[in-house]
Amino acid sequence: MIEVEGLTKRYGRHTAVDSVSFHVRKGEILGFLGPNGAGKTTTMRILACYLPPTEGRARVAGFDVFEAPLEVKKRLGYLPETPPLYPDMEVTTFLDFVAKVKGVPGRERKARIEDAIAKCRLGEVRFKRIGYLSKGYRQRVGLAQAILHNPDVLILDEPTSGLDPKQIIETRDLIRGLGGDHTVILSTHILPEVEMTCGRVVIISKGKVVAEDTPGNLTRRLQGAGALRLEVLGNGAAVAEVLRGVPGVLAIHPRPAGEGLAAFDVEAAAGQDVRALLARAVVQGGFGLLGLSQVGMSLEEIFLHLTTTDAALETGAASDTKEVSA
Amino acid sequence: MTAVRNIAAIVEKEWRHYFGSPIAWVALFVWTLLFGIFFSFGLSFFVKQSAMTAQQMEFGQKLSLNEYVIRPVFHNMAVVALFLTPMLTMRLFAEEKRQGTLELLATSPLTDLQIVLGKFLAATGLYALMILAGLLNLAMLWHYSTTPPEWKPVATGFLALLLFGACFIALGTFLSTLTRNQIVAGILSFCLFLGIWTLGWADDPTNGPVMKVVAYLGVTNHMEDMVKGVLELKDVIFYLSFIAFGLFLAHQSVESQRWRA
Numbered sequence A: 001m002i003e004v005e006g007l008t009k010r011y012g013r014h015t016a017v018d019s020v021s022f023h024v025r026k027g028e029i030l031g032f033l034g035p036n037g038a039g040k041t042t043t044m045r046i047l048a049c050y051l052p053p054t055e056g057r058a059r060v061a062g063f064d065v066f067e068a069p070l071e072v073k074k075r076l077g078y079l080p081e082t083p084p085l086y087p088d089m090e091v092t093t094f095l096d097f098v099a100k101v102k103g104v105p106g107r108e109r110k111a112r113i114e115d116a117i118a119k120c121r122l123g124e125v126r127f128k129r130i131g132y133l134s135k136g137y138r139q140r141v142g143l144a145q146a147i148l149h150n151p152d153v154l155i156l157d158e159p160t161s162g163l164d165p166k167q168i169i170e171t172r173d174l175i176r177g178l179g180g181d182h183t184v185i186l187s188t189h190i191l192p193e194v195e196m197t198c199g200r201v202v203i204i205s206k207g208k209v210v211a212e213d214t215p216g217n218l219t220r221r222l223q224g225a226g227a228l229r230l231e232v233l234g235n236g237a238a239v240a241e242v243l244r245g246v247p248g249v250l251a252i253h254p255r256p257a258g259e260g261l262a263a264f265d266v267e268a269a270a271g272q273d274v275r276a277l278l279a280r281a282v283v284q285g286g287f288g289l290l291g292l293s294q295v296g297m298s299l300e301e302i303f304l305h306l307t308t309t310d311a312a313l314e315t316g317a318a319s320d321t322k323e324v325s326a
Numbered sequence B: 001m002t003a004v005r006n007i008a009a010i011v012e013k014e015w016r017h018y019f020g021s022p023i024a025w026v027a028l029f030v031w032t033l034l035f036g037i038f039f040s041f042g043l044s045f046f047v048k049q050s051a052m053t054a055q056q057m058e059f060g061q062k063l064s065l066n067e068y069v070i071r072p073v074f075h076n077m078a079v080v081a082l083f084l085t086p087m088l089t090m091r092l093f094a095e096e097k098r099q100g101t102l103e104l105l106a107t108s109p110l111t112d113l114q115i116v117l118g119k120f121l122a123a124t125g126l127y128a129l130m131i132l133a134g135l136l137n138l139a140m141l142w143h144y145s146t147t148p149p150e151w152k153p154v155a156t157g158f159l160a161l162l163l164f165g166a167c168f169i170a171l172g173t174f175l176s177t178l179t180r181n182q183i184v185a186g187i188l189s190f191c192l193f194l195g196i197w198t199l200g201w202a203d204d205p206t207n208g209p210v211m212k213v214v215a216y217l218g219v220t221n222h223m224e225d226m227v228k229g230v231l232e233l234k235d236v237i238f239y240l241s242f243i244a245f246g247l248f249l250a251h252q253s254v255e256s257q258r259w260r261a
């Protein structure tokens, strides 16, 4: 449904998006993840035919965004980063205008507007001026505007920003409900959101795709880089000494432990399972091994890992997470 | 068909804004008020003059209401249009850019030309309404005058004012695409309109070819005949090409800004 091939966008000499490629299948929900300034908004604007790409190609719903923008726009619902709203219009008037410019036929217009109002829970404010709405409600009007004409493809730039926790949950449910019939790309900084709503994640950093996988796979496959938690009966300093001698151990972080006990988080080199070695070393050192467990990396950690360090790229490559660029 | 529907949607939206804010009401009020003032001045002058000519019977002929009352009003209202049209055009694109709503229009299945035309027609429509509201003043001439004025110069005068103002509106639409600050757009428009207005002052039969071209570009000179009731095709074509040029610039500007962004 969405095919992006070597997409590059340069602002003057600054490259905001650097040969990004990914595909989204029909009915899929793709999460677009990345720190501030990563190029998420820029990519989405290109897909929505708002900006032309400097290089590369993008096809949405089978049409090239550069060659047939009108066809793309007919099939597209787009929620920009700042919801595009006319402050002096009432909510229903605004939705009526949007329905007209999106080409919703006259006889369906009323039903579509009612549907969007119901889905985005705007009933209470339908006759209020948009300028008087709170930020969360404005965001919801923005969302209503995007789903109004029941488009095949939805591009949502930070759809839950500014919403209260209850609304976030309801909006996530709404987006999940859109999957299947609609193809959705959403960007966010909130990682649990991706885990909860998206079938697949593309992580982008400094304009480049650094990882692309399902949220589950990302977590699982990067676990080699996660820490091991160790609880030992014995003197802390002595145990640490022994642990440091184990091949493959990179660092040891002591943790608070009870009287006569020692606890550590052990960082091992990526892709190496040092659990057996650790256990043997502890026992041979004459200490009592009370516990040894793997601490899975949360999506947050993976995210930080992938987007903040250069080593991240190597880590990603060492695990078998699909590397798109290196 | 979709093109017409799209343009109509934009026009409707702009009119909602004009009449939902003070802009339309202020413009209508100022316009009709000044129209009324100029008209009543003209009329009282006319009444005095007629009384004088009635005494000097050798003229033997009545003064024309068209010439002494209506024509000066049209000329004065052209000056008022110079001041009021920037008010109608300055926010057309500047505000959409500032609010981020241009992103909505640009990602809807509308062409840039439809957006430009919709906005131009909305402003021109409001302007036409202003002129018509002013013309209501003239209705009393038909009602009370023993020899009512000719209607034809009034019709062509209306057309002259409309076309003349539409030139400014087209240019103002273009200038509004250049900035996200509507005040800047308004001031730029006013200065440019004033500049174009003064080009007309170069109209002098003794001038060389360069000044003739300059004078030709002055939008006021093409009003003269029309206000007198003479509708010349060349004047209409001049105005229509001027408008088309302004809209062309606006369209190019909207399109290229997106390409360069």
Ligand SMILES: Nc1ncnc2c1ncn2[C@@H]1O[C@H](COP(=O)(O)OP(=O)(O)OP(=O)(O)O)[C@@H](O)[C@H]1O
Binding pocket: A011, A014, A015, A016, A034, A035, A036, A037, A038, A039, A040, A041, A042, A043, A081, B261
């Ligand atoms: N119109 C522009 N002109 C110049 N540079 C721009 C423009 N728009 C964006 N950029 C730059 O492009 C880069 C990517 O910006 P973008 O808005 O796509 O980031 P983002 O991933 O959406 O970030 P955020 O999470 O903060 O929304 C940034 O470095 C930004 O400064």
Ligand SMILES: [Mg+2]
Binding pocket: A040, A041, A042, A081, A157
């Ligand atoms: Mg962004």
